[in-house]
Amino acid sequence: xxxxxxxxxxxxxxxxxxxxxxxxxxxxxxxxxxxxxxxxxxxxxxxxxxxxxxxxxxxxxxxxxxxxxxxxxxxxxxxxxxxxxxxxxxxxxxxxxxxxxxxxxxxxxxxxxxxxxxxxxxxxxxxxxxxxxxxxxxxxxxxxxxxxxxxxxxxxxxxxxxxxxxxxxxxxxxxxxxxxxxxxxxxxxxxxxxxxxxxxxxxxxxxxxxxxxxxxxxxxxxxxxxxxxxxxxxxxxxxxxxxxxxxxxxxxxxxxxxxxxxxxxxxxxxxxxxxxxxxxxxxxxxxxxxxxxxxxxxxxxxxxxx
Numbered sequence: 001x002x003x004x005x006x007x008x009x010x011x012x013x014x015x016x017x018x019x020x021x022x023x024x025x026x027x028x029x030x031x032x033x034x035x036x037x038x039x040x041x042x043x044x045x046x047x048x049x050x051x052x053x054x055x056x057x058x059x060x061x062x063x064x065x066x067x068x069x070x071x072x073x074x075x076x077x078x079x080x081x082x083x084x085x086x087x088x089x090x091x092x093x094x095x096x097x098x099x100x101x102x103x104x105x106x107x108x109x110x111x112x113x114x115x116x117x118x119x120x121x122x123x124x125x126x127x128x129x130x131x132x133x134x135x136x137x138x139x140x141x142x143x144x145x146x147x148x149x150x151x152x153x154x155x156x157x158x159x160x161x162x163x164x165x166x167x168x169x170x171x172x173x174x175x176x177x178x179x180x181x182x183x184x185x186x187x188x189x190x191x192x193x194x195x196x197x198x199x200x201x202x203x204x205x206x207x208x209x210x211x212x213x214x215x216x217x218x219x220x221x222x223x224x225x226x227x228x229x230x231x232x233x234x235x236x237x238x239x240x241x242x243x244x245x246x247x248x249x250x251x252x253x254x255x256x257x258x259x260x261x262x263x264x265x266x267x268x269x270x271x272x273x274x275x276x277x278x279x280x281x282x283x284x285x286x287x288x289x290x291x292x293x294x295x296x297x298x299x300x301x302x303x304x305x306x
Contacts, residue, residue, distance in 0.1 A: 005075045005102060005132075005162070007040030007225075008217045009188065011210040013257055014049045014062060015266040022058055024065055026266035031069040033265045037215040038222070040206065042070060043104055045079035047141050048210050048253055053272040059091070063098045077208070081106030081136065085124050092129045103129065104164060104208070106136040107144040115150045123157050132161035134208070138190065139167050140249070148176040155185045162186035164208045170195050174202040192247035193217055197236040200224045211243060212259035213295050242289045250276040255286065 012034070015026035034042060044066050045051040045059055054062065063078060070076055078100040080091035092103050105125060107118055126133060135154055137146045146154075146167065154160050163185050167173055174187055188208035189199035196207050197220065211217055216239045223231040246255045257269035258278060278286075290296060 005041050005077070005186070005206075007206040007221045008038075008214060009041030009043050009075070009077060009206060009208045010034050010039045010214050010217070011043045011046040011048050011208065012066070013210065013253060013260065013266075014051075014054065015257070015260075016268060016270050016272065018268055018270065020270060020272050022054075022061055022065075023267060026268070027062065027065050028069045030260065030265055031066055034214055035070070035073060038218045039074065039214055040218075040221075041075045041077060041101075041208075042066065043077040043079065043208055044100075046104065047079075047106075047138070048256070049079070050253065050272055051079055060094065060098065063095060063100065067099045075101035077102045077104050077134065079104045079106065079136075081108075081142075083108045083110065085121050088121070088125050089128045092125055092131070096129060096131050100131065102132040102134055102161065104134045104136055106138065106142045107146075109142050110144075113144050115147075115153065118144065118146070118150065119153055119157070122154055122160060126157050126159040129159065131159070133157075133159050134162040134164055134186075134188070135160060136164045137167050138164070148173065148180055151177055151185070152180045155181050160185070162188060162205075164188045164190050165199075165204070166190035168195070171198040171202045174199060174204060178203055192252060193243050194247050196220060196243075197224075197233055200232070201229075210256060212246060212256045212263070213239065213242070213298060215298060216243075216295075219298075239293055239295070242293045242295060245285065245289055251278060251282070254278050255282075258283070258286065259290075 015023040017023040078095040080095050080103045082088040139145050165187055186205045188206050189196055189204045190209045193207055193209050193211055207217055220232045220236050260266045261269040
């Protein structure tokens with residue numbers, strides 16, 4: 001990687017225009033915004049980026065735009081998991097050729113995958129690629145349970161560099177994994193940052209997730225890294241009501257896009273169907289939460305929070 005991946009590696013939404021086409025201008029605006037608030041890395045084509053609703057050509061288009069806009073300033077990670085090993089290898093190779101720094105690979109979206117089948121899946125991808133692999137452990141979207149024992153097995157595969165941990169209780173699972181393999185894998189928290197403070201306290205190297213106020217996550221991580229635990233905790237608990245609200249499964253992307261639109265970062269908050277939409281009560285609740293958490297006045301400078 002151009003720089004070791006750590007900290008807030010934010011997962012981008014994919015902005016669409018009113019006709020549900022990829023909105024290049026909004027995507028570039030979003031990348032620029034994330035970089036300005038100090039994110040340490042950018043992840044594309046995750047579930048929250050509506051990757052499953054993009055064609056193969058659109059996946060390449062998103063990658064091209066983001067790589068071009070980032071210009072090597074932070075590492076770029078691409079989601080390249082698929083239901084078939086050959087397809088995951090294809091996506092991974094294409095992402096490498098386009099210049100991504102690491103691969104976030106989810107397991108196949110099929111239930112009852114044996115540990116042996118999953119080890120084979122990741123081993124086969126690793127043999128055909130050279131970029132660091134971050135395993136995505138997210139059983140709510142990908143109905144596969146990865147035990148600490150399985151994760152320890154995956155950590156022995158060449159190129160498997162890290163894990164994006166989204167199987168609650170995540171703080172306890174971090175400790176279980178660390179007790180088995182030490183620091184052999186980098187561990188990133190996810191789940192919309194619901195447990196970010198606790199995950200950092202347990203040894204996570206950062207957060208690979210999204211939030212419509214990424215400057216909050218950057219401040220939490222930077223403060224924690226500087227040994228300012230109390231500052232990190234204060235900021236986390238202040239923002240937690242909005243983090244919790246945004247993390248509402250079926251409407252989490254809709255909420256995030258709505259806030260980005262309100263902040264003038266993207267032009268349209270629409271999602272590709274089928275997708276849940278926010279009702280008028282949700283919009284009122286969002287207004288109330290943004291006001292209550294004082295998000296519009298938030299400062300990213302840790303020193304001002306000290």
